[in-house]
Amino acid sequence: MKIIVVDDEIIQLDRLKETVAEVVPDCELNGFSNPLEALEWSKENLPEIAFLDIQMPVMDGITLAKKLKIQNPKINLVFVTGYYEEYVFDAMPLHFSGYLQKPANAQKVRQELDNLRFPLVKKESEKKLRVKCFGDFEVYIGDKPLNFSRAKSKEVFAYLIDRKGSKVNGNKICAVVYEDVGNETSNKSSLRSCIADIKETLHSVNADNVLIKGWDSYAIDTSLIECDYYDWEKNEPYAIHAFRGEYMAQYSWAEETLAYILNK
Amino acid sequence: MKQINVVVLGNNRPDLEMMTMYISESLEKHEECKANIIGFIDPDKAYEYIVQNGCDILFSEAELCGTDGLNLLQKIRKDYPQINIVITTTYEEYIVQAVQMQIRPAGYLSLPTTLSKMKDLIESILSLPQTAKVV
Numbered sequence A: 001m002k003i004i005v006v007d008d009e010i011i012q013l014d015r016l017k018e019t020v021a022e023v024v025p026d027c028e029l030n031g032f033s034n035p036l037e038a039l040e041w042s043k044e045n046l047p048e049i050a051f052l053d054i055q056m057p058v059m060d061g062i063t064l065a066k067k068l069k070i071q072n073p074k075i076n077l078v079f080v081t082g083y084y085e086e087y088v089f090d091a092m093p094l095h096f097s098g099y100l101q102k103p104a105n106a107q108k109v110r111q112e113l114d115n116l117r118f119p120l121v122k123k124e125s126e127k128k129l130r131v132k133c134f135g136d137f138e139v140y141i142g143d144k145p146l147n148f149s150r151a152k153s154k155e156v157f158a159y160l161i162d163r164k165g166s167k168v169n170g171n172k173i174c175a176v177v178y179e180d181v182g183n184e185t186s187n188k189s190s191l192r193s194c195i196a197d198i199k200e201t202l203h204s205v206n207a208d209n210v211l212i213k214g215w216d217s218y219a220i221d222t223s224l225i226e227c228d229y230y231d232w233e234k235n236e237p238y239a240i241h242a243f244r245g246e247y248m249a250q251y252s253w254a255e256e257t258l259a260y261i262l263n264k
Numbered sequence B: 001m002k003q004i005n006v007v008v009l010g011n012n013r014p015d016l017e018m019m020t021m022y023i024s025e026s027l028e029k030h031e032e033c034k035a036n037i038i039g040f041i042d043p044d045k046a047y048e049y050i051v052q053n054g055c056d057i058l059f060s061e062a063e064l065c066g067t068d069g070l071n072l073l074q075k076i077r078k079d080y081p082q083i084n085i086v087i088t089t090t091y092e093e094y095i096v097q098a099v100q101m102q103i104r105p106a107g108y109l110s111l112p113t114t115l116s117k118m119k120d121l122i123e124s125i126l127s128l129p130q131t132a133k134v135v
Helices: A010-023 A035-045 A061-071 A084-094 A106-114 A151-162 A170-177 A184-204 A228-233 A237-242 A252-263 B013-027 B043-053 B069-079 B093-100 B115-126
Strands: A002-006 A028-032 A049-052 A076-081 A098-101 A129-132 A138-141 A211-214 A217-220 A225-227 B002-009 B033-040 B057-061 B084-089 B107-110
Touching: A002 A010, A002 A035, A010 A028, A010 A106, A028 A035, A035 A061, A049 A061, A061 A076, A061 A084, A076 A084, A084 A098, A084 B093, A084 B107, A098 A106, A129 A228, A151 A170, A151 A184, A151 A217, A151 A252, A170 A184, A184 A211, A225 A228, A228 A237, A228 A252, B002 B013, B002 B043, B013 B033, B013 B057, B013 B115, B033 B043, B043 B069, B057 B069, B069 B084, B069 B093, B084 B093, B084 B115, B107 B115
Parallel strands: A002 A028, A002 A049, A049 A076, A076 A098, A129 A225, B002 B033, B002 B057, B057 B084, B084 B107
Antiparallel strands: A129 A138, A211 A217
């Protein structure tokens, strides 16, 4: 996470830098008393968050913010000013992430960083698969959706994701995914084909270990995937922000989990 | 085609109709968007709709009959950080108050507004990048 702090008054600059460093000690933090230097640095380094004083000689904070947005439209702008009401209307067209009265204490800075206009998500870790449950269910390898050869296979995989690592037997999967369609024998046969398809699809992206198969039991190794729903349960800010009222929207059986999320 | 849910919350039907008309006309030229615009006088029903259906842009009066508009918007902001909230008001002090309450409005419209101002505002909101940045 790259953060810049810009204030022409050195004392204010140092104070805010200290506060930001206290809240996010592992961020890459750079302070500038000269807005032009901040702009030059940002051109190469594209910070994600900028705390900006407004009233500055050389270049005021509003103008600096406009130029930073051209460099990076997703930059989170947090104005920090002693002239609170004076600049609100000038700042608003920039869709700032935050607007604070000086001095900005650690609590206020933390609040801003927890509620960014353009939330930051973690980089892809060593986990290969990324699962999106909010909105439509989708599985990604890198930025590309993973293609199951059968829609039902994807649905079975979604159900296992929904179970969060718990083992599920074939009868239960059939009861949920097939509902009242078909007979038991044909559904079980179809399920076997789906599991074979899931295994093959995971194998094609070197993610074989994600599916744990026992005798008539199936589960997901949750430690091998990134999942917005799992991160939501851990109160990860990006996941909380990602939830827009829909969970695995294609699957009616997912409504139970959706109700749980909405009630939490 | 992208679906955009727009919710308009106001105090009377004539104002809601006018706002809805302006929003609809402003979105007309965006053929890539399919806009679903719905108006409410009842804040509770508006909130319930947002919970059930999601919302991309919420236009709300700062003063609402029977409830504190800004407190409602603060709650909506907390529950749905990514909604673009536009405050409509005749008193600019409410805009400052909204910023102080960390409602983080995407914009504001001083009432009475014009179609031209609505178009500029909609353009500005639609030009915002919507996805989360990977770090």
